[in-house]
Amino acid sequence: MIPYLPLDKITEKFQPALQRKIEDVVAKGMYLLGEETALFEKEYAEYIGSRHCVSCGNGYDALWLIIRAYKELGMLHDGDGVIVPANTFIATALAVSGNALKPIFAEVDPGTSVMGRDNIENALTPDCKAVILVHLYGQNSYDEEIADLCRSRNILIIEDNAQAHGALYKGRRTGSLGDAAAHSFYPGKNLGALGDGGAVTTNDKALHDTIARLHNYGSDKKYIHDSRGVNSRLDELQAAVLRIKLQHLDSDNRRRREIAAQYLEGIDNRLITLPQIKDIGSHAFHIFPVFCKERDELMQHLKQAGVATLIHYPVPVHKQECYSRYRHIDLPIAERLANEELSLPCHPAMSDEEVEIVIKAVNGFDGERLTRSV
Numbered sequence: 473m474i475p476y477l478p479l480d481k482i483t484e485k486f487q488p489a490l491q492r493k494i495e496d497v498v499a500k501g502m503y504l505l506g507e508e509t510a511l512f513e514k515e516y517a518e519y520i521g522s523r524h525c526v527s528c529g530n531g532y533d534a535l536w537l538i539i540r541a542y543k544e545l546g547m548l549h550d551g552d553g554v555i556v557p558a559n560t561f562i563a564t565a566l567a568v569s570g571n572a573l574k575p576i577f578a579e580v581d582p583g584t585s586v587m588g589r590d591n592i593e594n595a596l597t598p599d600c601k602a603v604i605l606v607h608l609y610g611q612n613s614y615d616e617e618i619a620d621l622c623r624s625r626n627i628l629i630i631e632d633n634a635q636a637h638g639a640l641y642k643g644r645r646t647g648s649l650g651d652a653a654a655h656s657f658y659p660g661k662n663l664g665a666l667g668d669g670g671a672v673t674t675n676d677k678a679l680h681d682t683i684a685r686l687h688n689y690g691s692d693k694k695y696i697h698d699s700r701g702v703n704s705r706l707d708e709l710q711a712a713v714l715r716i717k718l719q720h721l722d723s724d725n726r727r728r729r730e731i732a733a734q735y736l737e738g739i740d741n742r743l744i745t746l747p748q749i750k751d752i753g754s755h756a757f758h759i760f761p762v763f764c765k766e767r768d769e770l771m772q773h774l775k776q777a778g779v780a781t782l783i784h785y786p787v788p789v790h791k792q793e794c795y796s797r798y799r800h801i802d803l804p805i806a807e808r809l810a811n812e813e814l815s816l817p818c819h820p821a822m823s824d825e826e827v828e829i830v831i832k833a834v835n836g837f838d839g840e841r842l843t844r845s846v
Contacts, residue, residue: 474817474826476780477660481821486716493712500708505688508711513671515718516655521648522673524680527706528687531634531656534670535567535604537704538630538652541682542602543571544699547628552601554630557587558788558806560606564632565789567654568604576600577790577798582805583748585761585813586613589621602628607636607646609784610662610728610756611749614641614649630654633673637663638725640754647673657706657714662728662758663721665710724820728757731818731827735760738831743770743839745812759784760818766839767812774814777833782815 475481483490497508509527517525528534542548550572556564558577565575578595581588586608603622605613614631622629629650633639637655639646647653657669672683682699685692690701729752736746745763749755761784764770771781788806790798816830 474779474822474829476782476815476817477819478821479659479664482664482819483666485821486720489716490713493716494709497708497712503708504705506708508708508715509706512706512711512715512718515715516671517673519718519721520645520653520673522653523675524677525671525673526680526683526687527669527671527711528683529670529704529706530668531632531654531658531670532563532567533687533702533704534654534656534672535563535630535632536570537683537686537702538654538672538674538679539567539571539573539602540686541679542628544682544686545678548573548601551599553597553599555587555592555595555600555603556789557591557604557606557608558790558801558803559585559785559809560608560632560789561634561785562789562792562794563634564604564606565795569795573602574599575789575795575798577788577801577803577806579803579805580608580809581748582808584611584750585609585747585809586611587618588613589615589617592618593621596625600625600627602630604630604632605650606632606634607639607756608759609747609761610636610639610758611747612636612639612641612646612649612754614646619649628652634658634661635758636756637661637758638721639756640751646756648675651676652679657710662725662756663714663717666713667710669706669710669714670704671706725756727820727822728818729753729755731822732757732760734824734827735816735818735831738828739834741835741837743837744834757818759815761813761815762834763809763812764814764837764839765812767814769839770834770837771814773837774830774833777829777836779830779833780817784813784815786810
């Protein structure tokens with residue numbers, strides 16, 4: 473079986489440096505808010521191209537902290553609207569509603585699966601104060617047209633960079649393009665920890681300082697709490713792991729692009745729609761999606777051929793039970809993508825031989841034949 477994402481195999485390439493670093497952290501006896509965390513924040517900010525970085529517990533917390541900090545600074549208020557794409561992981565919307573703001577679910581481009589300027593403009597309401605650009609699958613969603621639209625309306629641009637570590641837009645890394653960006657270091661991400669982790673990057677010092685206080689119980693000084701904060705801190709072990717993995721992120725992303733290029737060139741099946749890639753050299757390919765009206769049958773066919781796949785994401789956010797009040801909204805593109813998307817294996821530990829097996833299996837799919845055989 474070709475696994476979708478063998479984390480053990482991916483982690484193995486970082487040994488023995490990983491083990492040595494973990495042992496070093498354990499021996500020092502400092503497990504929170506220590507040297508490794510400070511160094512990772514500095515190195516990650518430099519990598520992204522932002523002035524500031526605050527690490528935190530996970531990607532959701534990173535989004536939540538950004539919005540909460542903007543409320544603390546008086547730039548967002550209860551009831552304000554925030555545009556989010558309907559075809560994202562639910563954390564994007566939860567961070568909005570979890571701060572007493574209103575998610576405004578938007579349609580996306582049918583080819584790239586990310587929001588464009590027209591999608592955002594069509595979703596605008598008088599109470600919209602921010603937009604969250606999700607760089608879905610590792611594909612950048614930002615451009616100057618979006619930036620101009622948001623600037624003209626005094627709308628904040630928040631990047632959800634959970635799937636796009638190392639992606640680029642005109643030579644600049646995603647996570648440095650908007651007003652602030654949230655990053656997830658969930659183990660399966662391009663830059664993944666050995667557990668949960670997250671970070672916020674920004675050029676705004678006031679925002680940075682507010683988040684740095686909020687994520688540590690609202691405290692700048694021990695036992696002195698100026699804000700009603702939360703406990704959302706990246707631990708020293710995860711920071712140390714991420715520092716090692718960060719050194720290999722660009723080379724790992726190059727391998728992902730090589731695999732994606734082979735898929736784009738080799739997959740040729742009238743039943744399969746390939747993703748539209750803006751710029752293959754700038755894409756992080758956290759996920760390589762294909763789209764098929766007979767998605768479930770394709771998934772079963774690939775399983776029988778020894779290829780594991782995943783679905784990202786089978787239910788659009790506005791159709792989830794927890795957002796039932798939005799079910800009346802008609803977003804046909806996001807809903808179609810949810811019904812048709814299937815993610816193929818695409819990771820740095822994948823061999824060319826395995827890629828060829830996947831391509832052959834996808835090209836061998838005949839939905840009608842499979843249906844007749846059931």
